[in-house]
Every structure is written in C-alpha cells, then in structure tokens.
Amino acid sequence: MGNNNISSLRQAQLSSGLYGHLLTCLDLALAEADTATRLRSEAPGELELRDLTHAEVQLVRAYLEQDLHWLCGWHAAAHAQAAIERQTVKAAKSRRATDLPAAQPTPESWRR
Known part of the structure; x- marks a missing residue:
C-alpha cells in the first residue's frame, strides 16, 4: 500500500466519529511538525x-485547562448532535425508498 493510500485511509478513519474533524486537524498539525x-x-x-x-x-x-465539567457537557452535546444526524440520515433514506416508483412488469416477467 502506497504512502498516499495509507494517508487516505488514516484520514477516513479520523474523519468519522464525534471528534473526527478535530482529530484530522491535529493529525495534520502533528505530521507538519514531524x-x-x-x-x-x-x-x-x-x-x-x-x-x-x-x-x-x-x-x-x-482540555488544556482540565475543565472536566465543560468537557463532559461538550461530550454529551456532541453525542446528542450525532444521534440527531443519524436520525436525519435514516429518515432521508427511508423517504427515498418510499418515493421510488413500483417495479413495472417487463416482457421478461410476462414469460414466466
């Protein structure tokens, strides 16, 4: 696997989840420092x-100030936001599935 592929794989893994964007930015900054x-x-x-x-x-x-109260609140809010986003995606997929026209019979199916 080439270096570009490894980097792309790592970016894909980092970009998911509650902290994905932040982790991607940190990863880039650390790579630049390296x-x-x-x-x-x-x-x-x-x-x-x-x-x-x-x-x-x-x-x-x-995090740097070790403000655990603020961090716990942020984490809870991030989880709630992620749940809302998952529900929105699920609802959109469900709507798309019901919006599809019913399958029309074809000459091939008439022969069966």
Whole structure:
C-alpha cells in the first residue's frame, strides 16, 4: 500500500466519529511538525491548528485547562448532535425508498 493510500485511509478513519474533524486537524498539525523536525533537526515550539470551528477551539481550551465539567457537557452535546444526524440520515433514506416508483412488469416477467 502506497504512502498516499495509507494517508487516505488514516484520514477516513479520523474523519468519522464525534471528534473526527478535530482529530484530522491535529493529525495534520502533528505530521507538519514531524516533517519540520526531520528537515531542521529541531522540534517546533508550537503546533498550528487550522480550520477548527469555534466549538473545537473551546474544546481544546477546556482540555488544556482540565475543565472536566465543560468537557463532559461538550461530550454529551456532541453525542446528542450525532444521534440527531443519524436520525436525519435514516429518515432521508427511508423517504427515498418510499418515493421510488413500483417495479413495472417487463416482457421478461410476462414469460414466466
């Protein structure tokens, strides 16, 4: 498996779940820091996280401050949001299935 395929597989695994986007951003930042370390033979003093939502920045801050009350609330809200999204997808699939026209008889089925 090529390096690109491994990276794509890892991205697909990280992008799912409650923390998928945040983990993908962290993975990218760590990979960039690793590359910088190999090129310059010194570790960068900071990681640059890009494309985080406001909620994800708040999550990182709460983690760094060890605010367990806030973290538990965020996790519960994220679970509730994920459940709503799953229900929405399930309902949309169900609607699509009922919107399909009934199968029409074909000349092949008449011969049976």
